[in-house]
Amino acid sequence: MKVLISGAGIAGLTLAYWLRRHGHEPVVVERAPHGRLGGYGVDFFGTGYDVAARMDILDRLTPYRLPVDTVAFVDASGRPGARMTEALLDRIIKGPHLPLMHTTLEGALLDAVGDDVEIRFGESIAAVRDTGTAVEIDFTGGGTQRFDLLVGADGIHSRTRELVFGPEPGFAHYLGCRLASYPVADRYDWGRVRAHYTEPGRQVVVYPTGEPGELVALFLFRSSHSGNVPRAERPELLRSRFGGMGWLTPSLLADAPDGESIFMDTMTQIVMPSWHRGRVALVGDACGCMTMVSAQGVSMAMAGAYLLAEALESERDHERAFARYQERMHGEVTRRQRNALRFTRTLVPASRAGLVAQNLVSRVIMRETFAPVLRSQFGAGSILPART
Known part of the structure; x- marks a missing residue:
């Protein structure tokens, strides 16, 4: 089958790899000129790690493991309170764990796909017509082509979903927080620590x-505004929301790049009753975004891509394959979305009292005794059946 995949991110590239392995002809379109490489870290374990092992790309990833041994929750002068050590994290995950930059994983997936898959950067879908026997696609760059299937792997703001299933507000559940990130120079002799500093409403x-002399600054803040922030306005928004904040915040804001280089988005989940319609299906954040606080977005994106390709290979009939894929994934995604929703409510406390409570709970729960509780929160185990 000839399958068009919209989106060259984690889900799209993983799907392209496995479809090609099963003898299909995937074509990938990506509206960004060189891919959607995000400058932020991801937690890579469980199902995602399992899929990567089956793709034989772990050797490509392991040398780029983020140099973080401890997660520390610090006060305004940088003194750590609660800590999550590597030993505790190992007990929580109970399996391989590979923290990575998003760029590293996408680069490895691009290498794995290689020249076997056609990828058209700077291209996107303008219109979709499902004829019953094929999908006709009009492209923004001009021209029309027919494909057997279309898969939207184009993220939380999926154009495929909008064209086939309806506008984003019908599926988006905004969690009341916004995030932003960008790289900064390490002027602090930082070390192997991920540090969190929180004040009411912001973190x-x-x-x-892992790059010499480079850190990532990540900003989380409560906001009633769920719309897009133009890139040119992002530096000023961060300065207004984080002005007067303690710890390293003034220096981090002073080092902010121009708006084009600042990643910013809302903490929004995508919840849909059905992930497929006719000859079109969705995968990854396009149909089941859990937000970054789930620590499972990458793993579930790779899991969905793997299981969708497997279903198309086993069933042959696309309708049965789509149904099988959703049946296998939907419950797993829903459980992780619920966990992430609960966690988000306490991630950035709105009040001083809430912050005090968070600090107390963190000091208690960051112990080996509570590893099973934390494991249930993040659902680290692989959902794939063992290979025979």
Whole structure:
């Protein structure tokens, strides 16, 4: 089958790899000129790690493991309170764990796909017509082509979903927080720590990228506004929301790049009763975004891509394959969305009292005794059946 995949992110590239392995002809379109490489870290374990192992790309990833041994929750002068050590994290996850920059994983997936798959950067879908026997696609760059299937792997703001299933507000559940990130120079002799500093309604996180002399600054803040923020307005929005904040915040804001280089988005989940319609299906954040606080977005994107390709290979009939894929994934995604929703409510406390409570709970729960509780929150195990 000839399958058009919209989106060259984690889900799209993983799907392209497995479809090609099963003998299909995937074509990938990506509206960005060189891919959607995000400058932020991801937690890579469980199902995602399992899929990567089956793709034989772990050797490509392991040398780029983020140099973080400890997660520390610090006060305004940088003194750590609660800590999550690597030993505790190992007990929580109970399996391989590979923290990575998003760029590293996408680069490895691009290498794995290689020249076997056609990828058209700077191209996107303008219109979709499902004829019953094929999908006709009009492209923004001009021209029309027919494909057997269309898969939207184009993220939380999926154009495919909008064209086939309806506008984003019908599926988006905004969690009341916004996030932003960008790289900064390490002027602090930082070390192997990911540090979190929180004040009511806002949080700053700093960690090393693995590149010499470079850190990532991550900003989380409560906001009633769920719309897009134009890139040119992002530096000023961060300065207004984080002005007067303690710890390293003034220096991090002073080092902010121009708006074009600042990643910013809302903490929004995508909830849909059905992930497929006719000859069109969705995968990854396009149909089941859980937000970054789930620590499972990458794993579930790779899991969905793997299981969708497997279903198309086993069933042959696309309608049965789409149904099988959703049946296998939907419950797993829903459970992780619920966990992430609960966690988000306490992630950035709105009041001083809430912050005090968060600090107390963090000091208690960051112990080996509570590893099973934390494991149930993040659902680290692989959902794939063992290979025979």
